[in-house]
Amino acid sequence: MKKKVITLALTFSLLFSSTALAAPAPDLIGTSAIAVDLTTKEIIYAKNIDEKRQPASITKLMTGLLLAENKKPEDNLTYPEGAKKEPDYSYGLNVHPVQAGETFSGSDAMDILLLYSGNDIAYMIADNVGGSVENFSKLMNEKAKSLNMTNTNFVTPNGLDDNTNDHYTSAYDLTLLGEAVYKNPWVKETIAKKTSEVQSSNGPIAVIENRNKLLGINGNVGGKTGYTTKSGRCLFTIYERNGRTIATVVLNSEYNFPADTKVFEDMEKLVEYSFSAEKQVFLEKEKELKSITLKYKAIPFIGPTRTIKVPVSLHKDITLYNTELAPELNYAIEDISPWKLSADKPVGKVEVKVRNYSESYELFPNISKWQIIKDNALYYLLALLVIITIISSIVIIRIKFKRKKRRRRSLFK
Missing domain, CATH: 3.40.710.10 (DD-peptidase/beta-lactamase superfamily)
Structure with missing residues (x-):
């Protein structure tokens, strides 16, 4: 699967403030x-x-x-x-x-x-x-x-x-x-x-x-x-x-x-x-780490193209030793359909690197495909009304057509 790799060097020194237990x-x-x-x-x-x-x-x-x-x-x-x-x-x-x-x-x-x-x-x-x-x-x-x-x-x-x-x-x-x-x-x-x-x-x-x-x-x-x-x-x-x-x-x-x-x-x-x-928590699990922007069609294969911001987080803490060195974060985000979003399905990884040490952690979305449905509820309601209107119009036309057809038959009897 094609991946988009984003490399960021981030300093999180405040997250490494010493505690009484350290x-x-x-x-x-x-x-x-x-x-x-x-x-x-x-x-x-x-x-x-x-x-x-x-x-x-x-x-x-x-x-x-x-x-x-x-x-x-x-x-x-x-x-x-x-x-x-x-x-x-x-x-x-x-x-x-x-x-x-x-x-x-x-x-x-x-x-x-x-x-x-x-x-x-x-x-x-x-x-x-x-x-x-x-x-x-x-x-x-x-x-x-x-x-x-x-x-x-x-x-x-x-x-x-x-x-x-x-x-x-x-x-x-x-x-x-x-x-x-x-x-x-x-x-x-x-x-x-x-x-x-x-x-x-x-x-x-x-x-x-x-x-x-x-x-x-x-x-x-x-x-x-x-x-x-x-x-x-x-x-x-x-x-x-x-x-x-x-x-x-x-x-x-x-x-x-x-x-x-x-x-x-x-x-x-x-x-x-x-x-x-002992290692200290560098990035906490379940907290938003970053957000990714995904494109989708409100109605699969048809309809207008829309975007959604997807917050991602970790399912476990990232812990590191407290030193003067700034860890580097390297993100690898997969090309994934928003319609397949699930809280238990990873959408990529983040690599934490400090010199020759590195370890990768899976990233999970904080929203699911139901968020798309929620965001587009009004659109879907309007679309449903349009569909109902169209279907109703077709039914009415067919009824009128049948009535008109019966009248013609009665005239020729």
Whole structure:
């Protein structure tokens, strides 16, 4: 059936006014933050999610994803001369000296990258996968584009941004990257490790620890930390709890060195809110949502063409999480005869869309075909009188004709 599609972007912020029963949104230090249900794609919490921010070492999630897509855990990666020039935290500077030409297995490189956050290892991966850091940054941005990370540009494989202002992303974009990371078995397994034993080809075994202090607590199954002077303290995490999987990001939080607790406190507040938050009614059932105009003939197939405005509504509430984002409504209205209107027969659908989340609901008319009859009662009455008049005239004419015919017969008898 042919459909007319109407797209409207509507802001219904007043319908999302908080109630006494609603859990208050967390008060975070981080200036950008987000929580997304990875199964339903619903954004549960949003704070400046599209503002461009420096991601610091969260960048290494992209570097690790490209390593997983281009190398195998048993492949050897060669440590280049340029990697030795990378600052703290670097494996060769802070764990054990490494000489150019030594190798690391892909598995150990991934562990050092994502657990220890080794800046030199990120450089090594870029050189081995892309041929150079410059070429690898192109691969990073191509991958970002394929993930629809529209507010992202990567310059370095480790997130160091002292020499550039062009290395940035957004909280929302990082959830898109995080979803890809969660789907990649190698990267997902790596960020879930608390410790790992690693070594270079000529070095001793070293034990490294995951810098994600929340790992294993209250459902935290992985994450990545980050910090530079420009970025502030940053954290990406994934939580699994009660059958749900939620990705969370906090950017530009406080780095209270040496305790380093603030960003983790931010994250705990965000996570607890995200798992306890309840949806609120966005559009109520049985209330008029919009009206559609239909054409019809007062008498089917004949008679004048008339129009009728048909209010449509929902048979169930539409509920959404209360965020700063304006939902988009996309209407698809069917071509339907007004004579077939019924309160229980849908006349189309409305799609509610918030970024990657969407759900469709059936629309039902608030009037039936009897409204047409009611609206045209006078017309039908007049039409009936005309018909009665015509029929009466025909009957009278026939009676007169028969009488006249009988008279003629009587004259000739």
